[in-house]
Amino acid sequence: xxxxxxxxxxxxxxxxxxxxxxxxxxxxxxxxxxxxxxxxxxxxxxxxxxxxxxxxxxxxxxxxxxxxxxxxxxxxxxxxxxxxxxxxxxxxxxxxxxxxxxxxxxxxxxxxxxxxxxxxxxxxxxxxxxxxxxxxxxxxxxxxxxxxxxxxxxxxxxxxxxxxxxxxxxxxxxxxxxxxxxxxxxxxxxxxxxxxxxxxxxxxxxxxxxxxxxxxxxx
Numbered sequence: 001x002x003x004x005x006x007x008x009x010x011x012x013x014x015x016x017x018x019x020x021x022x023x024x025x026x027x028x029x030x031x032x033x034x035x036x037x038x039x040x041x042x043x044x045x046x047x048x049x050x051x052x053x054x055x056x057x058x059x060x061x062x063x064x065x066x067x068x069x070x071x072x073x074x075x076x077x078x079x080x081x082x083x084x085x086x087x088x089x090x091x092x093x094x095x096x097x098x099x100x101x102x103x104x105x106x107x108x109x110x111x112x113x114x115x116x117x118x119x120x121x122x123x124x125x126x127x128x129x130x131x132x133x134x135x136x137x138x139x140x141x142x143x144x145x146x147x148x149x150x151x152x153x154x155x156x157x158x159x160x161x162x163x164x165x166x167x168x169x170x171x172x173x174x175x176x177x178x179x180x181x182x183x184x185x186x187x188x189x190x191x192x193x194x195x196x197x198x199x200x201x202x203x204x205x206x207x208x209x210x211x212x213x214x215x216x217x218x219x
Contacts, residue, residue, distance in 0.1 A: 001065050003027045003081070003159045003187055004050055009059035010211075011045060019045060020056070021211025027159060027189050034190045034198040036216065037208030043191045044086065046208070047161045050189075051078055079108065082152035082186075086163040088144035097123075097131045097139070097147050104155040122150045126180055141168030146177065159187040166194050 004027040012018035019042035027033060035043045048054040050061060052074030061068045063077040085091045094100040098119050105115040123129045128146055131139065139147065145168060152160065162181075166174045174197065181188065181201055190202040198205065205216040 001029070002062070003029060003031075003064065004189070005060075005062040006046070006050060007060045007062070009046065009049060009061075010057045011042065011049065011054070012057060018057075018211060020049075020059075022059075023208065023211060023213045025206055025213050027187055029158070030185070030187055032188045032190070032202035032204065034192065034202040034205040035208060035213070036198070036205050041208040042211065043208055044163050047083060047163055047189070047191065050161065051081060051083055053083075079155065080157055081159045081161060082155055082157035083161045084148055084152055084163060084165055086167060088141070088148040088168075091148045091151065092136045092144060094136060097128075097134050097136055097150075100136055100147060101151050101154045104151060108155070118154050122154050126150055126153075142170060142173035145169055145173070146180075149177070149180070153184075157186060159189070160184070162188060162190045162192070164191055164193060166192060166197050 006023065006025050009020050009023040010018060011020040019040070023046060035046065037043055045054060049056050052068060052071060064080065068074055068077060092100050094103055098116070101119045101122060102115040105118045106112065119132070123132055126146065128150060131143060131147060136147065145165065165177060169177060178197060178200055188202055190198060192198050206213040207216045
């Protein structure tokens, strides 16, 4: 079943010219797809529309074979598709790393013991157990980025939307993040300014040109 199907999406911010003028894309299970385009072209906006965080002026959003329009339609979508924000500070708000990662499972109704077991499993899988009890706002930019990914993976999503995941990462942490993401089973929709990162993780690409998505074939 197709994970995401965005059809003929139009969108303009109030008082500005339209940035999306008929954008269409599909994300299938296991697929790795990059969105490219100039700054301000609407890539991040498209990710937010896919999860119902912004409403298109026209066009349709389907997720897991079901049309999604009302806010309540997207509650299930956000449980099943994880978004890693461009700025980790927009996503991390609890005092400690463990609490940040446990927040999602607890919000789904899991017991505290089950949520903490998920924390330990995810941190173990990502080799981040040494960060478990750290104060989140004292982490480095690279550590915050990896913890943000951990908070999303704790929800056991079926797909990941990654918005500039290499922001604030040095070369070592970027390589580490790439290794982690390449090993995951989830479908990935990636926005990244790094051609090498895109080519390694999601070489199939759609380029956002004048508000529409055009297939780009890897060289």
